[in-house]
Amino acid sequence: MLKNNLGFPRIGNQRQLKRACEKYWSGKISESELLETGKTIRLTNWQLQKEHGIDLIPSNDFSFYDQVLDHSLMFGTIPERFKDLNKTDLYFAMARGYQSENQNIKACEMTKWFDTNYHYIVPEFQAFQTFHLNDTKVIDEFIEAQNAGILTKPVLIGPITYLLLGKVKNADFNALSLIDRLLPVYLELLNKLHKAGAEYVQIDEPFLGLDLNFFQKETYRTVYHKIKNELPDLKIILSTYFEGIEDNALAALNLPVDTLHIDLKRAPDQLDNILSKIGPHLKLSLGIIDGRNIWKTDYQNAIQFVQKAVNQLGEERVMIAPSCSLIHVPVDLENETTIDPEIKDWLAFATQKLIELNEIATILAEPNSPLLARNTVSITKRSTSTRIHKPEVKKRSLEISDKELKRNAIFAERKNLQKSHLKLPDFPTTTIGSFPQTKEIRTLRANLKKGIITAENYEAEIKRHTAEVIKWQEELGLDVLVHGEFERNDMVEYFGELLEGFVFSANGWVQSYGSRCVKPPIIFGDIERLKAMTVAWSSYAQSLSAKPMKGMLTGPQTILQWSFVRDDQPRHETLIQLAFAVRDEVADLEKAGLKIIQIDEAALREGLPLKKADQDAYWNHAIKAFKIASAVAQPETQIHTHMCYSQFKGIMDKLADMDADVITIETCRSQMELLESFQDFQYPNEIGPGVYDIHSPTIPSVLEIEQSLEKALKVIPEGNLWVNPDCGLKTRAWPETEASLKNMVQAAQNLRLRNLN
Structure with a gap:
């Protein structure tokens, strides 16, 4: 049974990306040093996933700022006001704005990625919008992993989701009307990835979990049939997450893709509906591990979903996965030394979720594995802990x-x-x-935690800063x-x-x-x-x-x-x-x-x-x-x-x-x-x-x-x-x-x- 991961945190286990970007913006490191930091994080992430037994390891889930912005740059969706800037300046200017003696360029809009606290840079579309393959980041990173001995699964935001995420400017038109101009660029990109050796490509279409009208559903049908006709041998994993696809189940299940990924943490009840409608060839990727929260997975509960799907489809048509990209959770619980040990035993960060996937696969293959009993002990301890419930608080509510x-x-x-x-x-x-919050303020707080200064010293300094401001x-x-x-x-x-x-x-x-x-x-x-x-x-x-x-x-x-x-x-x-x-x-x-x-x-x-x-x-x-x-x-x-x-x-x-x-x-x-x-x-x-x-x-x-x-x-x-x-x-x-x-x-x-x- 294949273990499929949709994405991994890009910040580095010690926030290396944050520090590198901020140093680059302030002129303290060169562009080449920034790029090298990105490469190191990518290789570390790929190797970690390989070591933890992940079969379908994502690439192009890394970004120096935002994955939607990366797609805009890749498809040449660059507002006119940025066109005179060089590539790296242009990229960060779209995200942060750009100011010099002669220029003051406003950044693109930023808004929330569905119902998460992640912010994406909103694409801007004009009525005369054209697209072209302006950047080959996704291909370059696939080859980079290949050269390191790791065959990855490139990740793309789907063409329909990308257009629906954007905003039309200076005109009144439906962004989806641009699909006939955008789709050829996707096909060109997918062709290049296939020729480079990609066996699977993950295409994220979370809008399939939202309320769609007939035109939008029909656009999905048209787009994915064209992709299949152009690339019949490329295996597309169509990923949905953050919601169930109940109302769009027939539309999604009839798309000519290899695998459909569904989020069973946000919408566990959708599985029965999907199994009742699924065709004879489509595979399912089951999102049984919560990609947005940090609680340890209840293996017994997760396995029930997998076994239900396997009983109907057979093991070869079922993958297991987190519910969505792991970008929404911290990197590694092993970095934590101060969390109460009792509560720490209830948690799983991104790295631990990879381990959970591997352990669930092991239990499915070896039902008598002690891994299940060990997990059950942790889940039981949490559910029976006396630290959780306060009757007087519940009464007031x-x-x-x-x-x-x-x-x-x-x-x-x-x-x-x-x-x-x-x-x-x-x-x-x-x-x-x-x-x-200056370096001085942050140092004060750190010194208090380390015991270098007393609480009285800290309070006096914070009062001084407060009075000054x-x-x-x-x-x-x-x-x-x-x-x-x-x-x-x-x-x-x-x-x-x-x-x-x-x-x-x-x-x-x-x-x-x-x-x-x-x-x-x-x-x-x-x-x-x-x-x-x-x-x-x-x-x-x-x-x-x-x-x-x-x-x-x-x-x-x-x-x-x-x-x-x-x-x-x-x-x-x-x-x-x-x-x-x-x-x-x-x-x-x-x-x-x-x-x-x-x-x-x-x-x-x-x-x-x-x-x-x-x-x-x-x-x-x-x-x-x-x-x-x-x-x-x-x-x-x-x-x-x-x-x-x-x-x-x-x-x-x-x-x-x-x-x-x-x-x-x-x-x-x-x-x-x-x-x-x-x-x-x-x-x-x-x-x-x-x-x-x-x-x-x-x-x-x-x-x-x-x-x-x-x-x-x-x-x-x-x-x-x-x-x-x-x-x-x-x-x-x-x-x-x-x-x-x-x-x-x-x-x-x-x-x-x-x-x-």
Whole structure:
């Protein structure tokens, strides 16, 4: 039985890729040194998978920034504004923007990869779009592995998924209408791979798990029949993941491919439906190991799926695999030395998931293998652990009253009270929360953990940095201040460390976008807040200024979405536990005198189920959680929320139902296009559209920011418009932060002057 892996983490087991990219961007290493780091990571990954018995080892799952961006470069989908740059500069400019004395080129848009926290670079399509084989990365890496003695399975994003991931620009047309221009390039590429020696090619079409119309289904049929006619001997593994293909099962099962991969972790019930409809020649790749979470696989449960398929199809027509690419989990559990041994025994990172595949294959071949009994012991220990359940926490979550879900006044009344209390000018300026975490700050935190400095020394230094940044904000002229979050390692991890029910890895890094890696907390049990988490720092910050200071909290849905969540109870039960923890913090911040409290729900849209039939239930839980967290605030306390890259079309009523006083959103990369949703719906509360892109190192001019604000004023009433960057500034350097915010404040002041005149 073949063991099929869909993809492996590209960052390196010590985040080598992150460090190499950032050194290259800052001019500390050459392009050749950057490329050598990439080659080393690829060879290490291929060899590791070979050693762990993987039969179908992926290539082209590596990327220096993003796999969708790689495909855009490969197919020549390069916006005109980048055409004069050389290849490497062009690649990173599309992702990060490009600024020189004579040029200021905006980056391409970035958004979430389906319902994950991974961000991809959005392809831009024009009505006159053409495609050509502009780059041979996928072929080069296949040959590179071949030269190392490893026959890989090249991985491509399918042509239909690639087009559906993109965005049409400057015209109104269906991106799928470009398929007749794109498909010949795919055929050319597949021909070259076949001639180079590829036996299998994995083509990822996750859109097959979404709601498709007749035209889209027909396009799948046309495209894959053309591929089969052109390349009858090439074995295509068509991969679906993140959802079941139930509604599209007939369309998928009738495609002329060698193997269909299905995600049995996200949609275990789909197997029966597929087995009832499958034809006599199609093979199945069963995604029985969770590629998006870190819990050890229950072998007995996984084997039942495999045996059911084998009983009907025969062993030769069944492969076993993770549910999706392992890019969404950390590299190796063996890098962890600080996780509690009891809980560590419940976990499996990417490398361990390879081992699990091999062990499941062994058990299937040798039913009396001791591997099954050993796995059963671990699974049983977790399910019976007394550390997981807290009856008093569960009781509180079940006893939610209507009063706990409502503010004490409607928005119009709150707005008047807040205006009287806060005395803010028109077009108030603020930032989203965090300021740059310099090497000095990171060293302080590391030295505290190592015991090199005392907690008192650490606190004194963080207070000094906080006081300096507050004074700097006052001098700059910002209207609503933040304390900078220097005491926080991460917007989710920080809170998890102060809540019961979490455990943390030391090296469990996962790529979020480009060189940005995050270390998701692990929620293993019931969640409880035993003490205040942010009150001391927020109170200290407010004591240093007469201007309003925002209390900064991460919202329950975002903590849930950006953690590895326990899988032994419904997600919404864990969400409500988090909401009550945040609620208690809001109440304590208010008692401490904070009049503005921001509850970040950066991941609210990200968590939305991919299928429409499941979305109402999600919104019910998500909005309920936000209201539990925020409704405790008195009317004069202003509640803010922030949301990262999101598509708001069709969900505006849900955002309004959350009833935050101010919502700040990321709109800069789309040139304020996202605001159209707010205009169509006439969003009633206040809005802070991001006026510059913090994910790019480029510095916006005063004029650029003014132009963004003028666009916003066409949609947002003057009294409802805030001025802010589009996200937190933690990942930026101080020089660009200072210059950008100075220009932002000046733009707001210019707007006020024009308004007075």
